Amino acid sequence: MHRTLVFPLCIVLSQVALSGGSSLRMAPLFTDSMVVQQRSTVPVWGKGTPGSRVVIHASWKADASATVTPEGNWSTVIATPRAGGPYEMRVQTDDSTLTLKDVLAGEVWLCSGQSNMEMPLQGWPPDTILSSRDEIDHSSYPSIRLFTVNHAYSTVPEEACAGRWTGCSPGTTPLFSATAYFFGRSLSQALKVPIGLIHSSWGGTKVESWIGSGTLARVAQYDSVLQKIRITGESMKVRESWLETFPVIEMSRRDPRTRWQNLGLDDAECASPAFNDSSWRTMDLPTYWERTGVGEFDGVVWFRKRIAIPPAWMHRNLVVELGPVDDIDITFVNGREVGSHESEGGWNAARVYPVPKEIVDTTSISIAVRVIDYGGGGGIYGPAKLMRIHPEGEDGSIVLAGDWKYLPVAEYRGDRLYVFGWRGERFYERPPLPFDFSGYSPTALFNGMIAPLVPFSLAGVIWYQGESNASAPLLYRTLFPLMIGNWRSAFHTEGLPFYFVQIAPYEYGPATQSAYLREAQFLSLRAKNTGMAVTLDIGSARTIHPPNKQEVGRRLALLALAKAYGKKIVSSGPLYRSMKTVGDRIELLFGNVAGGLVLTQSERGNGFQVAGEDRIFRNADVAVRGSRLIVSSPLVKRPVAVRYAFGNVWQATLYNIEGLPSSSFRTDDWNP
Secondary structure, rough: OOOOOOOOOOOOOOOOEEEEOOOOEEEEOOOOEEEEEEEEEEEEEEEOOOOOOOEEEOOOOEEEEEEEEOOOOOEEEEEEEEEEEEEEEEEEEEOOEEEEEEEEEEEEEEEEEHHHHHOOOOOOOOOOOOHHHHHOOOEEEEEEEEEEEEOOOOOOOOOOOOOOEEEEEEOHHHHHHHHHHHHHHHHHHEEEEEOEEEEEEEEOOOHHHHHHHHOOOOHHHHHHHHHHHHHHHHHHHHHHHHHHHEEEEHHHHOOOOOOOOOOOOOOHHHHHOOOOEEEEEEEEEEOOOHHOOOOOOEEEEEEEEEEOOOOHOOOOOOEEEEEEEEOOEEEOOOOEEEEOOOOOOOOOOEEEEEHHHOOOOOOOOEEEEEEEEEEOOEEEOHHHHOOOEEOOOOOOOOOOEEEEEEEEEEEEOHHHHHHOHHHHHHHHHOOOOOOOOOOOOOOHHHHHHHHHHHOOOEEEEEOOOOOHHHOHHHHHHHHHHHHHHHHHHHOOOOOOOOEEEOOOOOOOOOOOOOOHHHHHHHHHOOOOOOOEEOOOOOOOOOOOOOOOHHHHHHHHHHHHHHHHOOOOOOOOOEEEEEEEEEOOOOEEEEEEOOOOEEEEOOOOOOOOOOOEEOOOOEEEEEEEEEEEEEEOOOOEOOOOOEEOOOOOOOOOOOOOOOEEEEOEEEEEOOOO
């Protein structure tokens, strides 16, 4: 099959003894230190010379073979042993041998979603992981292996991705998914077998980015965008060829702790107050640059602005405030660096930098900001009132919002920086696309970050996503179950376990009522072999990235242990089942009650509301009766509906005795 490569093909090889010109390759997941699914018949595949014979010998006493097709592909299956290792797997052709070492047999899980799955164990300050430093220091688990799929997107399903297996240690866990790590740790401690965690996620993405085109085509409203994506492939190849003409910085080879520092981008002149930016284009800040002529773009953009200050401000300490910058910045005033955020995860941190009086030696102030966006929206984007400059300790200020000059100087794609530099304004020569395709486009991440993993043998999937779909909850009812079925079909496992996290409370604002999205997730439990970890008690109205990922991972592991591994444990909180009206009361029946129901209080009382035919919900009185709740209100004589914790920031009050919370729910079907 012809494939359009959006990013350079990157297949990581294990120790190889090859004769010149040999084309023997294995798929990216097959490297040293990998984990294969135990007691299974697992697919193994790769590339080779057409017509050649590929023979596999595994040290657990299993063999397999395949013949390379005329297209250069080969695939086979091999039986795997009970959990254990380390083993070796030797792959041979007539002229070459490839040996995979330190291979373990165990349980392999795919961990995917948006930012709450992607959020690393070291956090994204100011969003932090609970006890992060201590967790990292104690994260040495040699039998847990980690594989992170680098960000990639494509118009068609790809064969390869970038990534590698590593051991689980304080040297590797800081940048690995915290949710996936805590899930894997819980499984490892309970099952006493090796665990393989394949992490493939991208913050801010919608569920439709993770669905293949054949499946998404079943939803009529995507017909137009899917057609645009189909005709974009050839234009993408032209743009990729153009990018390859520029100098490249391989970001994957840089120290993860300092990877965005000291980049040689041929752009130092842009900080100078004497720099001539008269030919640069203008952007009205604050905004995300995706909303401007820049369009979908990850990379490096300079912003410049010159202002006049009152003579009384000269030779005084000033403060320049920019609000939040997505993601990384270095800020200069009159050519001198006054502050920076050069670590990942600072996208929502307000930039407030002191300007020393010795550089305030004129009434003309030059401000230059180099912004790096490595995924999602990019730019100086916060409220306009946060962009200002003022004397230190005083309120009187000059507004910085408005027109700024800008120039993109490098593009970030596939963990590579393509360097344009400042000369010639080369960004504006980029070959155009008929559709502004990105990692946030429908099908893009299924093609770039899931398809390359197929058909690797998995124990199951954990998923943490939904926040980006919260404004369209009714559509999510259709899309999320479709995605589950799509992945099961892709991995050729009809009942592949799929356990997901229900999104936590967060103040989205009045335009978005996230309780309806939680409801859509709840309804997805109708799909077989699914489970939902409720987080109604561990969210935060102030951050969309709750810090207690330990409990999120533990609750996902409870689902896996109970449902996939048959452990006799309570794995879920109470789940609403049915209701009936008895006079002036409503009786609610629950499943997953376990040892019994427990009702507590929050700032909003018990969290229950009841309504009559007028559809006005009023706070309710609630009595616990075994596995039932009796709900009533003296203000509602003929009740017809009950809602529980049904709002953006409502916290859990209903649990089972085991301490697991109930999902929010409603008994009515009134449209949002």
